[in-house]
Amino acid sequence: MTKTRTTRSRTCAACGATAEKRGLVRIVRTPEGEVMVDPSGKANGRGTYICPTVECFEQAAKRRRFAAALRVSLSEEDTDRLRHEFEQAIGK
Numbered sequence: 404m405t406k407t408r409t410t411r412s413r414t415c416a417a418c419g420a421t422a423e424k425r426g427l428v429r430i431v432r433t434p435e436g437e438v439m440v441d442p443s444g445k446a447n448g449r450g451t452y453i454c455p456t457v458e459c460f461e462q463a464a465k466r467r468r469f470a471a472a473l474r475v476s477l478s479e480e481d482t483d484r485l486r487h488e489f490e491q492a493i494g495k
Contacts, residue, residue: 410423411423411424412424413427413452414452415427415452415453415454415459416451416452416453416463416468416469416472417453417454417458417459417460417462417463417466417468418454418459418462420454422454424444424452425444426455427452427453427454427455428440428442428452428453428454428455428489428492428493429441429442429444429446429450429451429452430450430451430452430453430469430472430473430485430489431446431447431448431449431450431451431473432448432449432450432473432474432475433446433447433448434447434448436475438469438473438475438477438481438485439485439488440485440488440489440491440492442492449472449473449474450473451468451469451472451473455492455493456493457489457490457493457495460486460489464482464485464486469482469485
């Protein structure tokens with residue numbers, strides 16, 4: 404009997420949509436405390452996922468979802484840097 408692999412689904416921190424792990428973009432807080440976009444989805448640290456749309460990013464940033472999910476406080480500069488990394492990751 405062969406084992407079937409389960410597909411890992413994650414929930415968008417902004418809109419609440421559920422999708423496969425690879426269909427979302429991961430934002431991670433590394434063990435050193437740096438917050439960054441994780442395009443590979445495999446970086447060590449505490450992570451949260453959002454849909455690969457600018458609207459979801461803006462909604463999550465406005466509602467401070469990243470700070471709550473990652474248990475860190477983000478400055479305006481950190482959010483701007485994340486926005487830039489996010490746009491590069493989704494190809495905008």
